[in-house]
Amino acid sequence: MIHVHSLTFGYPHAGLIFQDFNWKVERGEAWAILGSSGCGKTTLLYLLAGLRFPTKGVIEIDGETLKRPRPRTGLILQDYGLLPWATVRENAGLGLQVRNFYGADGKHTPLNFQPEKDVEYWLTKLGLVEVANKYPSQISGGQRQRTAIARTLSLSPDLLLMDEPFSSLDAVTREDLQNLTLTLCKEQNLTLVIVTHAIEEAIALGSKILLLDSPPRIFENPKAGEAGHRNSREYRELRESLWKEMRSEK
Amino acid sequence: MSKRGVLFSIFGLTVAWQIAAMLVQRDILPAPWDVFLVFVDELDNGLAAHFLYSLWRVTAGMALSVLVAAPAGLLIGGWKRLDRIFSPIIYVLYPIPKVVFVPVVLLFLGIGDTAKITLIFLILFFQIIVLVRDQAAGLPPQLIQSLRSLGAGRRALFRFVYLPASLPAILTALRQSIGTAVAVLYIAELFATKYGLGYYIYYNGSTLFNYPAMYAGVVAMSLLGLGMYYAVDWAERRLCKWKFVS
Numbered sequence: 001m002i003h004v005h006s007l008t009f010g011y012p013h014a015g016l017i018f019q020d021f022n023w024k025v026e027r028g029e030a031w032a033i034l035g036s037s038g039c040g041k042t043t044l045l046y047l048l049a050g051l052r053f054p055t056k057g058v059i060e061i062d063g064e065t066l067k068r069p070r071p072r073t074g075l076i077l078q079d080y081g082l083l084p085w086a087t088v089r090e091n092a093g094l095g096l097q098v099r100n101f102y103g104a105d106g107k108h109t110p111l112n113f114q115p116e117k118d119v120e121y122w123l124t125k126l127g128l129v130e131v132a133n134k135y136p137s138q139i140s141g142g143q144r145q146r147t148a149i150a151r152t153l154s155l156s157p158d159l160l161l162m163d164e165p166f167s168s169l170d171a172v173t174r175e176d177l178q179n180l181t182l183t184l185c186k187e188q189n190l191t192l193v194i195v196t197h198a199i200e201e202a203i204a205l206g207s208k209i210l211l212l213d214s215p216p217r218i219f220e221n222p223k224a225g226e227a228g229h230r231n232s233r234e235y236r237e238l239r240e241s242l243w244k245e246m247r248s249e250k
Numbered sequence: 251m252s253k254r255g256v257l258f259s260i261f262g263l264t265v266a267w268q269i270a271a272m273l274v275q276r277d278i279l280p281a282p283w284d285v286f287l288v289f290v291d292e293l294d295n296g297l298a299a300h301f302l303y304s305l306w307r308v309t310a311g312m313a314l315s316v317l318v319a320a321p322a323g324l325l326i327g328g329w330k331r332l333d334r335i336f337s338p339i340i341y342v343l344y345p346i347p348k349v350v351f352v353p354v355v356l357l358f359l360g361i362g363d364t365a366k367i368t369l370i371f372l373i374l375f376f377q378i379i380v381l382v383r384d385q386a387a388g389l390p391p392q393l394i395q396s397l398r399s400l401g402a403g404r405r406a407l408f409r410f411v412y413l414p415a416s417l418p419a420i421l422t423a424l425r426q427s428i429g430t431a432v433a434v435l436y437i438a439e440l441f442a443t444k445y446g447l448g449y450y451i452y453y454n455g456s457t458l459f460n461y462p463a464m465y466a467g468v469v470a471m472s473l474l475g476l477g478m479y480y481a482v483d484w485a486e487r488r489l490c491k492w493k494f495v496s
Contacts (some may be wrong), residue, residue: 026413079390085492100411108402137495155401
């Protein structure tokens with residue numbers, strides 16, 4: 001699904017963040033990218049979203065070299081990216097509006113896109129019907145994040161990228177939305193790449209964890225998402241081991 | 251702006267005016283009731299027509315400035331390359347008081363409405379372009395990235411982000427500019443016209459020495475400005491509903 005070949009990237013005056021980085025993600029996998037602040041987690045996500053471009057190397061998604069945001073990739077950001085002047089319903093339908101605006105041009109919108117405006121299915125599925133006519137300032141952080149998820153999933157993505165999406169939420173809402181994300185990914189057969197700085201979140205969501213330090217390392221976590229995983233011995237051991245790795249980096 | 255607050259202010263100002271008129275006891279400051287009677291009387295004798303002329307000029311100037319300055323501000327604020335070219339020019343021109351261009355504009359555009367509307371346009375244009383540009387340039391990058399990830403290119407960004415985000419700035423600029431626009435309207439209507447509240451006030455005050463009629467003109471001009479404030483408030487409540495939710 002995702003193939004990163006010899007990626008090199010850096011910001012001007014800030015040195016290289018990635019140098020000759022290689023990574024492969026198979027379809028349907030759930031990956032968590034973990035690392036301390038400034039290690040390049042969000043940059044990697046933006047590169048995968050087609051919002052930044054490698055200085056050297058290539059990123060391929062579905063066999064195609066990424067040259068611009070890909071219509072079937074959904075990106076959900078930490079601060080939700082909702083329009084404050086649009087209601088929940090309008091925000092959830094924004095992606096469809098953008099696609100209707102361009103039509104099926106194959107560039108901004110998939111060639112097989114059929115004009116569509118109905119987001120009721122996703123509003124209902126994500127429990128947003130009651131707040132559908134409210135503005136983002138009138139709803140809770142959890143509802144805002146659900147709206148951002150509805151907006152992304154209404155575009156039928158096959159790849160979901162999430163940048164610390166639950167970091168500003170309380171513990172209960174966070175766990176609730178983590179479980180919802182895993183359920184939706186399974187239902188829709190989505191490939192998930194989630195960036196987080198929280199070890200617990202990485203273990204809860206990622207069946208594979210990419211720890212971005214030097215060199216980047218991969219940790220297997222096959223029981224992620226299974227019932228009772230958060231209380232299992234494997235969970236505690238992996239948390240311990242990731243904790244040690246991240247501390248030794250500092 | 252609450253209607254109750256405005257009514258109280260009008261009442262307070264009228265009382266102060268009445269007291270001042272009683273203290274001064276001169277023709278040059280008639281009592282508000284006398285002015286009110288003349289105002290009602292004058293409406294049928296041309297004041298309404300003068301009001302409509304002024305309303306047309308100031309509305310046309312405002313509409314023209316929004317139509318030109320808002321898209322220009324959006325483009326400059328949303329496009330860094332344009333910002334680098336045009337912002338220095340705006341910064342040089344913005345602080346120049348546009349009233350000084352009255353003789354120049356009259357010389358170039360003649361004595362018709364075009365010159366008067368152009369003067370109002372010149373003043374509002376800079377206020378709107380600066381506020382809209384700042385608003386567009388100050389949008390959170392995450393909002394833009396989020397829209398871009400949904401497939402939005404530059405055209406969709408302008409349609410779905412920059413334009414709605416800039417509406418409050420446009421309306422704020424209009425609100426801030428109404429006082430100046432009406433003041434410039436007065437100056438513009440002093441020259442080469444027989445219609446408009448500026449002409450009416452000046453003619454009655456300086457040629458006919460009909461002070462109650464002059465004050466009736468001042469009241470009409472105040473009502474023009476107040477009406478425009480309310481019109482902008484109304485537009486804001488219609489177009490920016492999200493700003494008024496609790």
